Amino acid sequence: MSDNVTKLGFWGVRGSTPTVDRANWRYGGNTPCLEIVTSDRTRIIFDCGTGLRGLGNRWIQTYPDTPMEAHIFVTHYHWDHIQGIPFFAPLYNEKNKFHFYSFRSKHLGSGSLQRVLEAQMATPYFPVDTSAMTAQRDFTEIAGGDTIQINGMKLTARWLNHPQGALGFRLETPQGVLVYATDNEPGVPELDKSLRELAAGADIFINDAQYTPEQLAGPKKGWGHSSWLEGVRIAEEAAVKNLLLFHHDPDSSDKMVDAILGLARQKGGNVWAAAEGMIMTMGGPGAAVALPSTRTGQRRRTHFPAVVEGYGEDGAPFSESTIIHDLSLQGAFLYMRHAPRLQSEVRVKMEANLGDVERNGPIWLKGYVVRREPGPQPNMTGVGLVFTSEIDIEAPDE
Numbered sequence: 232m233s234d235n236v237t238k239l240g241f242w243g244v245r246g247s248t249p250t251v252d253r254a255n256w257r258y259g260g261n262t263p264c265l266e267i268v269t270s271d272r273t274r275i276i277f278d279c280g281t282g283l284r285g286l287g288n289r290w291i292q293t294y295p296d297t298p299m300e301a302h303i304f305v306t307h308y309h310w311d312h313i314q315g316i317p318f319f320a321p322l323y324n325e326k327n328k329f330h331f332y333s334f335r336s337k338h339l340g341s342g343s344l345q346r347v348l349e350a351q352m353a354t355p356y357f358p359v360d361t362s363a364m365t366a367q368r369d370f371t372e373i374a375g376g377d378t379i380q381i382n383g384m385k386l387t388a389r390w391l392n393h394p395q396g397a398l399g400f401r402l403e404t405p406q407g408v409l410v411y412a413t414d415n416e417p418g419v420p421e422l423d424k425s426l427r428e429l430a431a432g433a434d435i436f437i438n439d440a441q442y443t444p445e446q447l448a449g450p451k452k453g454w455g456h457s458s459w460l461e462g463v464r465i466a467e468e469a470a471v472k473n474l475l476l477f478h479h480d481p482d483s484s485d486k487m488v489d490a491i492l493g494l495a496r497q498k499g500g501n502v503w504a505a506a507e508g509m510i511m512t513m514g515g516p517g518a519a520v521a522l523p524s525t526r527t528g529q530r531r532r533t534h535f536p537a538v539v540e541g542y543g544e545d546g547a548p549f550s551e552s553t554i555i556h557d558l559s560l561q562g563a564f565l566y567m568r569h570a571p572r573l574q575s576e577v578r579v580k581m582e583a584n585l586g587d588v589e590r591n592g593p594i595w596l597k598g599y600v601v602r603r604e605p606g607p608q609p610n611m612t613g614v615g616l617v618f619t620s621e622i623d624i625e626a627p628d629e
């Protein structure tokens with residue numbers, strides 16, 4: 232990693248409860264967890280939702296022999312922000328060191344976060360207790376209004392409007408300012424003002440966008456969350472450079488989040504919808520955004536003409552004739568006289584006239600039958616396939 236960037240990784244962006252629905256896999260189903268690695272390699276984690284598990288596993292894979300140290304800030308004690316802790320593998324290694332920060336809950340008293348951890352792992356809720364967590368850990372209580380230093384960087388905490396309380400954080404890195412404010416409902420003037428102060432001039436402002444403005448004005452009022460519209464307003468008033476819509480509702484499909492983002496972008500400004508696996512980098516010219524790969528199927532080199540219509544950075548529509556060089560083949564649906572058995576393997580030869588750039592000949596794919604239904608005529612069957620691999624056959628037996 233270059234020495235002059237701060238990197239922000241999104242390991243969980245879903246609010247309230249993890250989801251495993253196909254309809255929202257693209258934005259992701261893990262609950263809040265952000266990883267920040269600053270230019271001096273200080274590691275900071277915001278929230279311990281289920282995304283924390285993947286983060287821990289990635290660390291172990293990437294740095295199997297390096298002791299880990301990180302500063303972990305927990306915004307509040309609702310399940311979706313703490314649920315990943317028992318599954319964070321680096322906590323079970325004595326070489327690692329973790330500094331936890333959160334507020335004193337009036338319901339839990341002093342050492343609130345420690346109590347939460349112990350309660351999570353109490354019998355019979357979890358197979359081992361906290362004594363199995365051999366990593367060094369210390370706990371620091373912070374409150375709204377506090378400012379602390381982490382390796383020379385300033386971190387400010389402010390109270391947010393949320394049932395049983397929550398903190399928002401502002402981290403000032405050498406490469407830019409990052410503000411994390413989730414689980415906050417607008418409508419309390421002093422807290423609304425405080426949030427704008429927290430967000431002032433931020434390069435990256437991550438804000439709760441769980442509900443639509445209509446939901447927020449109606450049935451979800453008082454639930455402790457915000458909307459894209461409120462985020463856009465704050466971003467504008469606080470001169471935020473990039474707004475990240477976060478804490479997506481578990482019932483929001485990818486299409487719904489796409490639509491919410493579209494509405495927010497119509498209002499102007501740099502708006503993004505937080506997605507699991509997304510990475511933002513501060514330190515170059517502006518904040519750079521990289522999205523996770525969505526390629527879950529086989530890729531195939533191709534070379535055929537296509538027309539692409541869309542919108543550019545400035546929002547202006549375009550239409551362009553181009554060549555497709557790479558195609559992802561995930562599956563197919565076709566009508567057949569035979570009816571292959573459900574969950575059986577098939578081989579599919581496609582005489583696609585693709586003008587292949589690497590070699591001539593058909594594409595052979597191995598597939599798996601996932602669907603069967605009556606075809607358009609009595610002797611025909613509709614067959615759904617998922618492709619599992621490409622068969623590399625130079626000249627297959629005919």
Ligand SMILES: [Zn+2]
Nearest residue numbers: 246247311414
């Ligand atoms: Zn939450």
Ligand SMILES: [Zn+2]
Nearest residue numbers: 307309393414
């Ligand atoms: Zn909450």
